Amino acid sequence: MKKLILALILLAMPAMAQQPRVLRIAMTAADVPTTTGMPNNGFEGMRFLGYPIFEGLVLWDLSRSDQPATLRPGLAESFAQDPNDPKIWIFRLRPGVTFHDGTPFNADAVIWNFDRYFLNTSPQFEPAASGISRARVTILESYRKIDDMTIAMTTVRPASYFPYMVVYLLMTSPQSFEQAGRDWARVALLPPAGTGPFRLSRVVPRQSAELTRHDGYWDRTRIARLDRILLLPMPEANTRMAALRSGQVDWIEVPPPDGIPSLRQAGFTISTGSYPHVWPWFFQMEGDTPFRDVRVRQALNYCVDRTGMVGLLNGTAEPSVGWLKPGDPAFGTPDNRYSFDPARGRALLAAAGFNAQRPLTFRVLISPSGSGQMLPLPMNEFLQQNLREACGVQVNFEVAEWNTLLTAVRSPPGAPILNGAVSINPSSPSSDHSVAVRYFMRAAFPPTGFNWGQWVDPAFETAMGQLESARDPAAATAAFALAHARLVDNPPWLYIVHDLNPRAMSRRVRGFTPAQSWFQDLVPVEVQ
Missing domain, CATH: 3.10.105.10 (Dipeptide-binding Protein; Domain 3)
Structure with a gap:
């Protein structure tokens, strides 16, 4: 009998190992943030439907919890003010990066995305994304391609903090727009292609969005540990807590404060910390x-x-x-x-x-x-x-x-x-x-x-x-x-x-480092 039980366990092990590692997150949003590459719903949209999928020339460094998040190179491997004119910023793009659809990331793709945000007459102009981007990047005067892997951006006045604005300009594959018949509403459901560690794999309007690990991510040191992330809008705090308690989700944003002691007592992880x-x-x-x-x-x-x-x-x-x-x-x-x-x-x-x-x-x-x-x-x-x-x-x-x-x-x-x-x-x-x-x-x-x-x-x-x-x-x-x-x-x-940035998680969620930021790094997170 013992040999039979052991044999059954050994037979089951490959199947158990193949179970997808899925993290289910309940957001505070009342709807799925927009999925064309510039999400609405404020910074929660950027947290879950922005940076994990679509990246900017500059990215947040979300690796530490002991200091406010700073910036790091992203799709630009370097950036600096022009020594001859501090209003001009030179961004040297990272070679070898491709979008999730396999098309190359280069200066033409950057200019195409900037025209999407800042050039009203461009075929790809997206009014909603433009409104969000213009309100976040308020001092951009112009931009131009220098060569295939270099662009220049000119500000209305010298500003050392300009990279902290550029971090909010996300890149979507131009091919996504063409494939959708130049219709952003269709792009949202294709879904669109970014360059991030996750790709958008499925969207059910007003219900959920699914992210899948992108094994071809350009930063080989940052391949995600999760197979999938399921994002669910749940605007009511007690509903989120009930979903966590019943096992429908593994992670909730902003648990109800009066429920935190009972969640802790039940073994759930409560994450809080100062942030800007x-x-x-x-x-x-x-x-x-x-x-x-x-x-x-x-x-x-x-x-x-x-x-x-x-x-x-x-x-x-x-x-x-x-x-x-x-x-x-x-x-x-x-x-x-x-x-x-x-x-x-x-x-x-x-x-x-x-x-x-x-x-x-x-x-x-x-x-x-x-x-x-x-x-x-x-x-x-x-x-x-x-x-x-x-x-x-x-x-x-x-x-x-x-x-x-x-x-x-x-x-x-x-x-x-x-x-x-x-x-x-x-x-x-x-x-x-x-x-x-x-x-x-x-x-x-x-x-x-x-x-x-x-x-x-x-x-x-x-x-x-x-x-x-x-x-x-x-x-x-x-x-x-x-x-x-x-x-x-x-x-x-x-x-x-x-x-204090509160969130609650199942004890099965491991590897999360709460950054002092609105944004969080989902790459090292695991579900056991």
Whole structure:
């Protein structure tokens, strides 16, 4: 009998070894992010339907958890400013790279993709991808091919942080577009070809997307360990948790905070960690809005009970009193050190003309879920009650789907999509200087950036100019500290919390290193 059992085990071993290693991930998105090579759904779209499949000339280094993510060469093996003109960046492309469809990656493919994003008259122009890309790459003036493996990009002014913008320009095979009859809607379902460690193998609209390991990946040291990844949109936190508990998925983004202790007790892995992120309300300062008065914006920052919000989130966030965290070397020395101080908040509101007889009242556009949004409905309900009880402020909400909210962020003041909202609640990265340029510079008013509130501060502009011309890291940090102090003292946003990037996983998931980034490396991940 023992020999028979052993024989059956040995016969079963090859079949067991051949079982595909599949990782099933529940996203916070309400829908599958777009799959043409420039995903929507914010940075969660880039995290799962962007970088694993489509790559840029520059990539994030997501290999470490002990420091904020930096950049590394990607489809360009090197890049540098032209010594004769610092507005020109030279990118030398990596030889021997092919797209998933076998076609070569070269300078022509790069220019084709740039025309897709930046040249409205090109046959491959894709309006949705263009809107996303132009809002992230705000200082590109022109680009050109130097030779088959070299391109040049020219910026409107010298900027040492420009590679931190280029990292968001992803490459799709031009052949994908031709094969789909030059129809981006058909490209999305073919599926399209990128150059990444995974290829998009199947898309079921509004249900799922499947990634498959690309064994021909150009970086032979980074062949993925998983066979497949199945991505499932699940916008409701308790639904995600139930799917994890029942074994329907192996990994969930943003577990419900009150469920984290029970998940830990049941043996699930909880991953949290600091990363460059802030969860705010943006203030609109153009048109008929109370936020034209800096005292109102400062007042609200004193009225928020951030400690109470962290308690609501079961410790998966930390208070935000600026765009950066107080321990950051570039936080600066602002005059205002925001804390929960309702008396000071009420005094500032009174000085601006708002009191019990004439309360400050406004509408905020929020979403029920989305990338980096954590638990937006209970969080915003907490703020609504907090502001009413602490400072007599009356807040109303306009609730919109996440992608609708992202479209609104790229819309002008008073646009119909806002439905009267003069504040908006998208989460934001705070990873590098280029993000500050996109969110706060005068030149970044939508649709050319994310300065939705049309905030303008001359001292901030001057400090950022000093930053752009800085020749060493110390000078850059000193300049940015001056700029950040203005973001605190003349706040364009209501700073609320920085979240701690929580996710929960089955104990079968191994090899995950939580990077201090919005993005994560799926290549070393295994399912046992």
